[in-house]
Amino acid sequence: ETGVTQSPTHLIKTRGQQVTLRCSSQSGHNTVSWYQQALGQGPQFIFQYYREEENGRGNFPPRFSGLQFPNYSSELNVNALELDDSALYLCASSPTSALTYEQYFGPGTRLTVT
Amino acid sequence: SQKIEQNSEALNIQEGKTATLTCNYTNYSPAYLQWYRQDPGRGPVFLLLIRENEKEKRKERLKVTFDTTLKQSLFHITASQPADSATYLCALDIMNNNAGNMLTFGGGTRLMVKP
Numbered sequence: 001e002t003g004v005t006q007s008p009t010h011l012i013k014t015r016g017q018q019v020t021l022r023c024s025s026q027s028g029h030n031t032v033s034w035y036q037q038a039l040g041q042g043p044q045f046i047f048q049y050y051r052e053e054e055n056g057r058g059n060f061p062p063r064f065s066g067l068q069f070p071n072y073s074s075e076l077n078v079n080a081l082e083l084d085d086s087a088l089y090l091c092a093s094s095p096t097s098a099l100t101y102e103q104y105f106g107p108g109t110r111l112t113v114t
Numbered sequence: 115s116q117k118i119e120q121n122s123e124a125l126n127i128q129e130g131k132t133a134t135l136t137c138n139y140t141n142y143s144p145a146y147l148q149w150y151r152q153d154p155g156r157g158p159v160f161l162l163l164i165r166e167n168e169k170e171k172r173k174e175r176l177k178v179t180f181d182t183t184l185k186q187s188l189f190h191i192t193a194s195q196p197a198d199s200a201t202y203l204c205a206l207d208i209m210n211n212n213a214g215n216m217l218t219f220g221g222g223t224r225l226m227v228k229p
Contacts, residue, residue, distance in 0.1 A: 041222075042120075102148065105157030106157050110155075
């Protein structure tokens, strides 16, 4: 088990609503990345936060936004939810923003949009 | 466009045999490649990282090769056990048009080891 925790574990929302997912990094890690994983597929990079600043972003629309706090915990916010947003959302922390380091993943939040 | 391919069909093998999983990529030259294991309903767990100047890397029963000419990585589990049953993901650093590099995952291959 990694030291990365995520909340909530499961969530059901209605199309058009907004959702906030939370992640607590492993101790000593200053970088958090968020991924979306649809059923049967690999994780897709949403964005990365390093020392409270967005440090890179994948091909996701602006309604996906995030925050990183001084204690390096992080939030993922999704506005105007769509049915296709239903997925497992994973956060991963690492001790540096360099991707040559392994990513420590949390257990994920399963989001269902109806 | 850049593409990472893993066999989407499950790999079924007998306990004690060697499992070999493939990761192919196109249109990119990654500096390194990572392999992760993912169990159902859980986050991926890091297994091995191999750099472009390394041909092979080992860790206990695991072995990874990286052929930058063929644009392929092979992941081997020797003396496989039922507990090795999981989905295995490869991931590469790929230049992100929006900023810097990002870790890009293949679709994963499910391994089933039968007793």
